[in-house]
Structures are given as C-alpha cells and as structure tokens.
Amino acid sequence: MLSETLSDGLEAYGIGPVIRTLRLEKGLGLKELGKHTGLSVAMLSRIETGQVFPTLPTLFRISMVFGVGLDYFFAPNTEKPVAAVVRREDRLRLPNAMEGPALFHFESLDFPVPDRCIEAFLADFSSDTSTEPHTHSGIEFIYVMQGGLEVRIKGEAHRLNEGDSIYFDSGPEHCYSRYGAGVCSAIVVVCTGT
Numbered sequence: 001m002l003s004e005t006l007s008d009g010l011e012a013y014g015i016g017p018v019i020r021t022l023r024l025e026k027g028l029g030l031k032e033l034g035k036h037t038g039l040s041v042a043m044l045s046r047i048e049t050g051q052v053f054p055t056l057p058t059l060f061r062i063s064m065v066f067g068v069g070l071d072y073f074f075a076p077n078t079e080k081p082v083a084a085v086v087r088r089e090d091r092l093r094l095p096n097a098m099e100g101p102a103l104f105h106f107e108s109l110d111f112p113v114p115d116r117c118i119e120a121f122l123a124d125f126s127s128d129t130s131t132e133p134h135t136h137s138g139i140e141f142i143y144v145m146q147g148g149l150e151v152r153i154k155g156e157a158h159r160l161n162e163g164d165s166i167y168f169d170s171g172p173e174h175c176y177s178r179y180g181a182g183v184c185s186a187i188v189v190v191c192t193g194t
Contacts, residue, residue, distance in 0.1 A: 015059070015073050016050040022066045023048075036065045084112045091122075096131065103127045104176070106188075121188045125149060125178035133173040138192035140170045147184030150177050160186075 095102030109120040
C-alpha cells in the first residue's frame, strides 16, 4: 500500500491517462493491449483510471508496445496554455501607410503570440477619407469604442456608433472610414485561418 505522499506524487504524472491516450492513438482496445503486455483487461483498466499505479517492470512492458521509453511517462508536461500579456506601454502605434497621410493608426494587441489564429488591433480613425477597398480570406470583427465608423462591404454601407459591432466575411471587397466629428476608436479582430 502506497503512502498518501507517494500516491499524490505518482498521481501528478497522470500515468494512467497517458497510457490511455497512447492506446487510443494506436487504435488498440484494452483486450489487444493485454495480449501484447500479458496484463489482464481489468488490471489495465485500473491502471488507466488511476486506481492502481503500475510497477516499473509493468510500465516498461507497456512502454515497449508503444515504442516509448520510461522517461515518456515521467517527463514534465512542457505544454503550457497560450497566454501573452501585452502592456499598453509596450504597444507600437503605427500608421496604416508609410507614405502619404495616415487614414488611421493601429496598435497590435497580440503581437507576441506566435502562430496566432487571430490578429487583434486597436485602430484610431482620424480621417473621414475611406481606406482603399481590399479583400482577404477569413472573417473580421469590429467593435467601435468611440465615435462613428462606416464599413463598406461590396459597396453597402454599414454605419457603426459607439458600442456597435459588426462581424463579416472579409472575402468581399471592403473598406472603412470615420464619420462624424472627432476620432473613432475601434477594436478590429481579423481571422484568416480556416
């Protein structure tokens, strides 16, 4: 019988669920795994559910079936959930064009995240001149925080005021322009993934 300390320590590795994941990835049933390891279905089930911790020789037999070493079950889980904080003072404010007057300025809100599936921006529209019509795959979501913004999609105008939002397919030609007095600030989220 294991002490509570040993039991808690072994449980932290999640050996049973790791074995179950390996088994399912290989498309093996408990009966098939039992044939390869010489262990009963009942014993394998108890190991996978964490009711029993396998001895090293037992774990070694299981590891041989899956072609992994013993260290596979004890290596620390290095996968961490994606999380990135972008401090206001760290954001770069850039104009939409390097030449000519800027129609809007934007700041990336998620620039440090690698392989991100969305891109989020804070955009300040200071001119009522429309941006060039453009297209790209995916979708866009815009939330107006201040002022008024006109979004044209295939020539159809959608006027958004403070607190309004729009979600649209960005494949058709679209453009933006501020309307009304003062600056328009909006959060723009672009998703070009599948």
